[in-house]
Amino acid sequence: MINPAYFESLGNETLEFLSKAEKLKKEKNAVVLAHFYEPIEIQLAADFVGDSLELARRCKDLECEKIVFCGVSFMAETAKLLCPEKCVFIPAPDAGCLMADMIDENHILRLREEHPHASVVCYINSTARTKAVSDICCTSANAVKVASAVEGDEIIFVPDRNLGRFVAEQVPQKKFFFHPGYCPIHDNLKLEKVLEAKAEHPGAPVLTHPECQPEICALSDFVGSTSQILRFVAESEDREFIICTEDGVIERMRMLHPEKTFFNPDRETLFCEGMKKITPEMLIDTLENGVGEVFLDEGLRERALRPIERMLEIK
Numbered sequence: 001m002i003n004p005a006y007f008e009s010l011g012n013e014t015l016e017f018l019s020k021a022e023k024l025k026k027e028k029n030a031v032v033l034a035h036f037y038e039p040i041e042i043q044l045a046a047d048f049v050g051d052s053l054e055l056a057r058r059c060k061d062l063e064c065e066k067i068v069f070c071g072v073s074f075m076a077e078t079a080k081l082l083c084p085e086k087c088v089f090i091p092a093p094d095a096g097c098l099m100a101d102m103i104d105e106n107h108i109l110r111l112r113e114e115h116p117h118a119s120v121v122c123y124i125n126s127t128a129r130t131k132a133v134s135d136i137c138c139t140s141a142n143a144v145k146v147a148s149a150v151e152g153d154e155i156i157f158v159p160d161r162n163l164g165r166f167v168a169e170q171v172p173q174k175k176f177f178f179h180p181g182y183c184p185i186h187d188n189l190k191l192e193k194v195l196e197a198k199a200e201h202p203g204a205p206v207l208t209h210p211e212c213q214p215e216i217c218a219l220s221d222f223v224g225s226t227s228q229i230l231r232f233v234a235e236s237e238d239r240e241f242i243i244c245t246e247d248g249v250i251e252r253m254r255m256l257h258p259e260k261t262f263f264n265p266d267r268e269t270l271f272c273e274g275m276k277k278i279t280p281e282m283l284i285d286t287l288e289n290g291v292g293e294v295f296l297d298e299g300l301r302e303r304a305l306r307p308i309e310r311m312l313e314i315k
């Protein structure tokens with residue numbers, strides 16, 4: 001629950017934006033979904049804020065005409081894959097994911113030729129074309145479960161090598177082959193920065209996203225998806241935390257837990273430009289004028305949907 005003092009601290013401009021967005025959502029029968037990495041005012045305007053898995057699950061159950069997805073383009077694509085009957089919009093259509101752009105279907109087809117008995121587990125941070133040639137999707141919240149459940153003893157894990165290695169450690173009974181992709185935001189976080197933060201705040205547990213490098217995961221007190229890190233903070237009796245993931249999550253923690261203190265070991269690095277593209281003006285423009293509708297070829301949609309549905313069947 002968001003503390004009332006936080007709302008009182010917002011400027012008039014933000015409050016006006018939030019009230020205009022609220023009115024437009026009702027008028028247009030639209031639901032706004034936002035990822036935890038979005039700017040905080042966009043998160044506040046959203047009907048639901050979550051990580052990739054939560055947002056994918058939520059899309060399926062929405063009763064509305066329009067979905068406005070505030071995230072990067074592969075997320076809006078995923079919403080369209082799951083809800084073809086709805087109009088899906090992204091207020092900044094050029095908001096891309098650097099990791100999703102590191103792989104395409106040809107990389108996967110080559111990996112399949114090299115390892116013909118392996119199943120392709122594709123991180124949801126990928127384009128529809130990449131998903132379409134994969135066997136099953138996963139998110140950082142369910143990747144271990146998916147890799148354990150998938151048929152066979154061999155897995156081609158794409159595109160994030162760091163998440164892949166983290167999962168491989170938890171599923172030692174299977175053999176993994178990795179694509180060399182990575183999220184530059186998490187991968188560029190240097191061990192020295194985390195060690196400096198630990199030295200400055202020796203009592204604070206280190207909570208890390210598995211897209212970070214293995215040596216950072218190894219020294220962390222907890223490694224998990226964004227929603228799992230948020231839950232850890234909510235349930236913990238600690239008062240201080242070092243958070244190794246994108247800055248939007250830390251902003252959210254400050255809003256939800258004003259009594260706790262959060263340290264970002266390297267704010268310049270842990271900042272995803274793609275996730276920060278959507279501005280309040282863009283969101284209003286989309287709600288008002290339908291800017292940024294997502295369209296997908298039906299054949300591609302059907303092929304890319306299958307690995308997502310397989311993932312969602314895993315409880």
Ligand code: SF4
Nearest residue numbers: 097098099183185272
């Ligand atoms: S934080 Fe990394 S994985 Fe997430 S959208 Fe940005 S570039 Fe992509």
